[in-house]
Amino acid sequence: MYHRFDAVIVGAGGAGLMAAAQLAGQCNVAVISKLYPVRSHTGAAQGGIAAALGNVEEDHWIWHMFDTVKGGDYLVDQDAAEVLAREAIDAIIELEHWGFPFNRTPDGRIDQRRFGGHTRNFGEGPVRRACYAADRTGHMILQTLYQTALKKQVTFFDEFMMLDLLLTDDGVCTGVVAMDIETGELHIFHAKAVLLATGGFGRVYKVTSNALAATGDGVAIAFRRGIPLEDMEFYQFHPTGIYKMGILLSEACRGEGGILRNGLGERFMERYAPTLLDLAPRDMVSRAIYQEIRAGRGVDGKDYVWLDLTHLPPEVIETKLPDITDFVRTYLGLDPVKDLIPIQPTAHYAMGGIPTDVDGRVTIDEKNTPIPGLYAAGECACVSVHGANRLGTNSLVDLVVFGRRAGRHMLTFVRENDFHPLPKEPDYRARAEVEWILENEGTERVATLRAELQEAMMTDAGVFRTGDGLKRLQQKLGELRTRYSQIRIDDKSRTFNMELVEAIELGFLLDCAEAIAASALAREESRGAHYREDFPARDDANWLKHTLIARTSGGLQLSYKPVVITRFEPKERVY
């Protein structure tokens, strides 16, 4: 089936819906989403969204910018971080006007809480910068933006899965191909402008906070179409996932006063971050947890430590962290009011992704040459505001700030440009992929391959990495790639074929994993979330630059582009 829209947005999480809200009523816009929009993973974000409102104590956008740059271990593009910190304030106010139910101060303003790495006066101590709604801030953002999109009468294609991105030979984006999951039918979306807002790929790892749907669809499809990916080696592990399950327990637990303790009961962060303690950035806290475990100070010698909330007033736990309390009670049978909570780092967020400029335009090379008509925003994109490590609450800021900017730029673009003709047989690749998976009569099960992939990534591309481990990983990925060509699925029907969906997603995960492994092997330094045991120091002389990895006919090709530095010269990072 053929559709024609001025603008097509793929993904209905925070970034996609924020962009849609800019375009709705101004041009003909459609949102395609693999899930019902309210199921998007933005809804799982918990603790807050940062903006230097200064509602409860002095704060300035430039402090937020500095924290973002330092938190990202100076790999952040500072022009983008400035946009993020400045426009966060405006974006939060806009969300409030659209109905976002923020927690309030006694005088009725938006309340703010502490969060990891957010400081006053360039690192002096924690600052209350995170605006929030209990511990369901992401849920409220998703609801508010979906509600706003309904109010503005955005056209939705729910449960449509993108399979291909349409680019002309001279590099102009002309639309996407998607599958209606309910019927299996392919749809061609002809567009002047396309926004990829497809989220992350946490499902490349075994223990993750990410939804089953977070399989890097947009990132992988862009990669397949020859678009380079930026900084894929930087993947964040959130310190506090529920042991073995990976379910997120927000940093707000520590923002409200929670403490991490090792098996001996020690507040071990005193040794790693004497000023910010448990509110140090996530990369440092996750590494510290593993260092404690490796030194035999995990709980009972095992691979977990405690999150301790028992000293907090019960009403703080019940009213400010209600969902987390519910998770701990449901999945662990423990009560955070009186029990210690077993936690381990959980794969959480991709700093890297599809390279874009500050207007969301996807760029294709070291010189930031944009692809006409193609945009990306949110976790699938790399602006780069998170550099080597994202600060807590900055993902939601990223969504609303850059989703909004991308939407606005797209509006100008669609007004000034005409439709490009579609390539001949625009859906041939998507059709071939679907038919191949449905008809292939191999011996490999998708789930088996996926489990092996997740295990290998966890072992060799997790919090600690080595050259040898990454080479072993590459070999494993090569083997999995071969075995992927020999899969067989049980389900041959067209109606809501989720086994087909999962098989396609496994292909996406493999692409993401290959990009991560190659980028991580090449970067011989440690910076932010990328920690090489064989190169434990940050090396600004050689590595203060962004990785670009592209798939070419000759294999994966690496190149690098400079980091934009405007206000803050790189310094050693201590907290």
Add this chain to the structure above:
Amino acid sequence: MQVTLRIQRFNPETDSKPYYREYTVEVEPTDRVLDALNYIKWYQDGTLTFRRSCAHGVCGSDAMRINGRNRLACKVLIKDLGPKITIEPLLGFRIIRDLVVDMEPFFAQYRAVMPYLINDEPPPVRERLQSPEERALYDDTTKCILCACCTAACPIFWTTEWLGPAAIVNAHRFLFDSRDRAAEERLAILNQKFGVWRCRTIFNCTEACPRGIQVTNAIEQVKRRILFEQS
């Protein structure tokens, strides 16, 4: 431990009506029902079809009938159910396949109550003010994840066309928000014969809500608003 899941199956391409199939799986007592379903799908029978995403009770994808009660498969642990588990799709919706039902009518009910903030007064430069007490009035109903557990548990909904609990919960969320200005229009919708008056306070909705929302209470608060403001 070993558990047997008796699951209602239906594929419109091959089946004229739903039937049950049993699967036996080895699970941990602390596993979620969703883990058992995934295990079946991944390693025993790839044709078993259900929705799922976040796997920890916040996205609302995997609402289904588990031993006769509407629950999220990712929020129920095996140990709380025992060795025999029956799984069926939500009642009251067209079955697309197996445990996947057509949610479109559900979202149409949601859209019918104008589920968005309406306030045409020019907004201030900064945030609109709202006291913590005003904010608390609608806190409970902001928690809704639109999973449909409540609506599909309502006996009135099974037999009669009406808005259903979830839509009313979402109307409540705006009716009790001090920033909203469209109470009159919303109450007019809710006062129609397919509106709140179809509720017989059966409380199935409240019992079914995986977010612990006091659904029946919210419906009653809306009824009171209509009685005291519209009459």
